[in-house]
Amino acid sequence: MSPACSLLRSWLLVGLALLASPAVRPQPVTPPEKFFGFRLGSDRKIARWGRIVEYYRLLEQESRGKLKVVELGPSTEGRPFLLLIITAPGNMQRLERLRQVNLRLSDPRGLSDEEVAKLAAEGRAVVCQTMSLHATEIGGTQMAPELAYELVSRDDADTRRILENVIFLLVPCFNPDGAEMVADWYEKTLGTEYEGSSLPWLYHKYAGHDNNRDAFQLNLVESRYVARILFREWIPQAYVDHHHMGSYGPRFYVPPYAEPIRPHADPLVWREMSWYGAHIAYKAEEAGLSGVINMAQFSGWGHFGFHWITPFHNIAGMLTEAANARLATPLYIHPDQLRGEARGFPFYGPHTTFPNPWPGGWWRLRDIVERQKVSAWAVLDLAARNRETVLWNAYHKAKRQTERGAQGRPKAYLIPPAQHDPLTALKMINNLLAQGIEVHRASKAFTLASGMSYPAGTFVVSLAQPKMGVIRYLLGRTFYPDNEWTRARDGSPMRPYDLATDTMFEFMGVRVDPSDDPVPADLEKVASEIRPDGRVPPGAPYYALDGRLNDSYRAVNLLLDRGVAVRRLTAPWRDRRPGDFVVAAPAAALAEVARATGVDFLPLGEDPGQAARPLERLRIGMYQRYWGGNMDEGWTRLLLEQFGFPYRSVLDAEIRKGGLRQNYDVFILPDDTTARITGERRERPGEMPGPPEDDYPPEYRSGIGDEGVKALREFVEQGGTLVTLGNASMFAIEKLGLRLRNAVAGRSSREFWCPGSTLRVRFATNHPLAYGMPEEGLALYLAGNPVFEILPSANNDRYETVVRYAERDLLASGWLIGEQVIANKPAMVAARLGKGRVVLVGFRAQHRAQTHGTFKLVFNSLLR
DSSP states (O other), X not given: OOHHHHHHHHHHHHHHHTTTSOOOOOOOOOOHHHHHSSOTTOTTOOOOHHHHHHHHHHHXXXXXXSEEEEEEEEOTTSOEEEEEEEOOHHHHHTHHHHHHHHHHHHSOTTOOHHHHHHHHHHOOEEEEEEEOSSTTOTHHHHHHHHHHHHHHHOOSHHHHHHHHHEEEEEESOSOHHHHHHHHHHHHHHTTSTTTTOOOSSOSSSSOGGGGGGOTTTOOSHHHHHHHIIIIIIOOOSEEEEEEEEOSSSOSEEESSOEEEEOSSSOHHHHHHHHHHHHHHHHHHHHTXXXXXXXXXXXXXXXXXXXXXXXGGGTSEEEEEEEEOOBTTXXXXXXXXXXXXXXXXXXXXXXXXXXXXXXXXXXXXXXXXXXXXXHHHHHHHHHHHHTHHHHHHHHHHHXXXXXXXXXXXXXXXXXXXSOOSSHHHHHHHHHHHHHTTOOOEEESSOEEOTXXXXXXXXXXXXXSOSTTHHHHHHHHSOOBOOOSTTTBOTTSOBOOOSSOSOOOHHHHHTOOOEEESSOOOSOEEEOOSOOOOOOOOOTTOSEEEEOTTOHHHHHHHHHHHHTTOOEEEESSOBTTBOTTOEEEOOOHHHHHHHHHHHOOXXXXXXXXXXXXXXXXXXXXXXXXXXXXXXXXXXXXXXXXHHHTTOOOEEEOHHHHHHOOGGGTOSEEEXXXXXXXXXXXXXXXXXXXXXXXXXXXXXXXXXXXXXXXXXXXXXXHHHTTOEEEEEGGGHHHHHHHHOOSEEETTTTOOTTTOBOSSEEEEEEEOTTSGGGTTOOSEEEEEEOTTOOOEEEOOOTTGGGEEEEEEEOSSOOEEEBOOBOGGGTTTOEEEEEEEETTEEEEEEOSOTTGGGTOGGGHHHHHHHTBO
């Protein structure tokens, strides 16, 4: 529409309204460059999150009903977490009705074709896009204000089509805390030799870069907000997560993914990713933007982060990746520095999926903003032009997945109430509900055609529902493909993108039974999150807490906070087990803890006497380094806080100073390499190299050095406990002289390979470090984790095996080559050194605060 026509239209509208009210001329929408004082994406300029929030609230006022700001709640550190809803004013006025239409198409069970046709005609395509989950990947959050402004201010045919036919759910910053950290750091280093360097610490309080691995367990509040949008409250047809990637390859990756893909998604979802991705690439070429690649680098089988789990929610879950600059500082790249050597992209040069290579030169934040904005517009444009097709296909995907679940095997997964840790099983049920998965509970006992009987209270998860694909991966054994797509030309296995499995029930240690038979039971739908109230029968002189429950440790910490004495059984007593906790306190004093944790306080008629020993709260320290931070350290902090263990983070200087035993009883080294702990700066094979040490100011250069090694040895010899998690166990072996070796060190990947898999293990349940564990269970092993051999010496008695790999058939889920290399070998060892001990946990017992089934191995290390 020309300016003259627009003006005439405005005057006509004013004339029609003259008799009813005074004429009010619409106020112009404030452009972002006027509000922020610079063009977003400009060199050496970053708009701060607080100001961006103010701008969105201004846009809401000026948008004439096209934009709504929804504050979903506070971020981890208390900043506003926003959802912007952008659509035509008429759609906004009936937003709730359109949301319900969308949900009905996403679960069409019981709908006739006629009803579907009416809903598809009435509904609007729903598209969600999220920005800057990884906070140093600032392009998305800097681009989003410009995108929102253009959508509410432009009046061309393309924009009107989008607003009329699409409901756009924009998460303008997935990590507000990290956005502020990055802005602070950039301003601090601007104009110095460290300008454009990465943060020395994690850019999320707990997770750092790992925050996009949280979509299926939802430990972070930001993840829970986005899960509500994607999995329950809206279920969009398309989702795009905008990221950055390395600087020395293609400029912009767009869908579809490379091989291999995960099965069990509806084929339409993979076709949709190709459809949207082709439109993005087409629009980028149309705009003259070079360096766009698709179907390479990022495989279709990735971790269960948001863009990789959404296809199994029947959402076209997509990823864009723009080449990094140095935050807002330009980066010059020589042509001969550009390279391929990635999955589906063997060399840097023209391909059918990369027809227009970028030639090199200056690369700027504005280049990133432009490519991400084109991609965001392209997805909205395609959905708008094909609204009814998109909605009909939402119906088709949900219907066909439901049919596949009904016709295939298994037909359901059963979670009986008799669990080793029933409270953790309920947490798993709540996790399933947070995914929008339908869960039922049997009101009466039943028997399957196979003869298996189950009691009342058994949870039933049928696969005859739209989210069949998600269910298969969270509750069923998973085997990573071993084929031409996952092996190099020489036959060596190629590393998956993150883990080879994300099997929730195995991570959490929950018994789940697949059933090929229909479930002949009276079932009641679980309507909301289950929050059990723990019980405290009145009148007992003593109470026991079941040591098999993870939440008993939280209850114990709450009791210790309140000054209540706690003891622990070290021998069987009556019907109680070693590892159970004992307290003597009035029922009224225990009731609040029972309600907070869900733990039952079990009455004891008498004092267990010498079978129970007093429990001492230990002073816990944990190593925290710079050099970008340590994600395992962050997740371990979150875990300790979730279960009430007080701790202190300890930096290099305090360790090097020595005297640790004066302040700590237990010291934790999270998963890390020896070189990163000491500061020697070597990367392990296959690991992406980090930034050079001199990228950081001297005060942020990490490593405990020889003084720190000496201090940790003295700490143990003087009676302290050193807990080493994952690869940090090699530090204890290499630097403290323990008589252990790593049985998988030096093995080629064709001899032994296990990239993020669940393996069968046996627990020494009579050992205090394994109190509360079952005799057999699963451990999550990550590539490169040590497996121990105790070397012969005169001090063999100083070494105890707490966890041992099974003798055969080790693999539960994932990918394992060469099981004989680790069969029957120690996975967790306790070694006495001087007056203290070192606890070496070779596998990932507390990985990302997700592996509930092995949490107690860590917790027991923190108690005496």
